Amino acid sequence: xxxxxxxxxxxxxxxxxxxxxxxxxxxxxxxxxxxxxxxxxxxxxxxxxxxxxxxxxxxxxxxxxxxxxxxxxxxxxxxxxxxxxxxxxxxxxxxxxxxxxxxxxxxxxxxxxxxxxxxxxxxxxxxxxxxxxxxxxxxxxxxxxxxxxxxxxxxxxxxxxxxxxxxxxxxxxxxxxxxxxxxxxxxxxxxxxxxxxxxxxxxxxxxxxxxxxxxxxxxxxxxxxxxxxxxxxxxxxxxxxxxxxxxxxxxxxxxxxxxxxxxxx
Numbered sequence: 150x151x152x153x154x155x156x157x158x159x160x161x162x163x164x165x166x167x168x169x170x171x172x173x174x175x176x177x178x179x180x181x182x183x184x185x186x187x188x189x190x191x192x193x194x195x196x197x198x199x200x201x202x203x204x205x206x207x208x209x210x211x212x213x214x215x216x217x218x219x220x221x222x223x224x225x226x227x228x229x230x231x232x233x234x235x236x237x238x239x240x241x242x243x244x245x246x247x248x249x250x251x252x253x254x255x256x257x258x259x260x261x262x263x264x265x266x267x268x269x270x271x272x273x274x275x276x277x278x279x280x281x282x283x284x285x286x287x288x289x290x291x292x293x294x295x296x297x298x299x300x301x302x303x304x305x306x307x308x309x310x311x312x313x314x315x316x317x318x319x320x321x322x323x324x325x326x327x328x329x330x331x332x333x334x335x336x337x338x339x340x341x342x343x344x345x346x347x348x349x350x351x352x353x354x355x356x357x358x359x360x361x362x363x364x365x366x367x368x369x370x371x372x373x374x375x376x377x378x379x380x381x382x383x384x385x386x387x388x389x390x391x392x393x394x395x396x397x398x399x400x401x402x403x404x405x406x407x408x409x410x411x412x413x414x
Contacts, residue, residue, distance in 0.1 A: 162322070175346050176359075183219040186262050188215050189262045204382065205281050206382035218274070226316075227316065231308070232305065234272060279300050284296065285299070285356070285358040
């Protein structure tokens with residue numbers, strides 16, 4: 150989930166650290182795999198599942214609904230952002246503090262569903278807050294391959310993200326302008342201070358999909374210009390190529406250049 154807000158120097162995005170076993174890159178947007186209980190019924194407002202199927206280019210409405218619910222569940226449990234509304238009015242939900250932390254942990258541990266949390270607050274999941282982005286498939290040479298559907302959401306009024314203690318070790322707002330001004334900098338990885346981040350460049354910490362989206366965000370002045378953009382649903386799969394003896398990842402259909410492979414083979 151690309152969680153965004155407007156900052157003093159343009160768009161800011163919330164990034165988090167993930168361990169290598171996630172397959173999402175050491176630094177990424179808020180994300181986690183789908184779960185079986187993402188199909189659990191919940192109060193819903195906004196585009197219906199069939200419409201989301203069209204937006205995501207997914208034939209099965211149930212799968213489309215699961216993708217949407219999974220995205221909303223992940224941004225709640227990992228960042229504390231609740232995409233809820235009541236009678237059409239978007240609610241400024243405060244999910245910080247001991248009670249909010251406990252609800253998030255219960256969802257993370259699968260003791261409760263997102264629907265339980267919404268019903269407890271008399272809220273509906275407001276799917277109109279979400280914007281579908283592209284879908285990325287991991288390169289064929291990786292042992293662990295993922296199909297990742299990206300979404301974008303602007304930070305709801307009255308809420309502030311926070312990592313879930315013991316689950317997300319690091320997370321904060323970052324400026325794509327600053328990150329892309331020097332993608333070879335190791336400052337971010339050194340700040341996170343993990344064995345797989347220290348001394349590594351920004352462009353080596355993130356997956357190609359995240360790097361490409363950060364480059365685009367760096368050229369925007371506000372979130373509304375990104376959220377309001379009409380874009381077709383597209384699927385990308387980086388392929389392994391060799392240039393002058395150096396292994397590279399090429400992403401067809403995008404203007405961004407290939408980059409050296411940083412995954413362990």
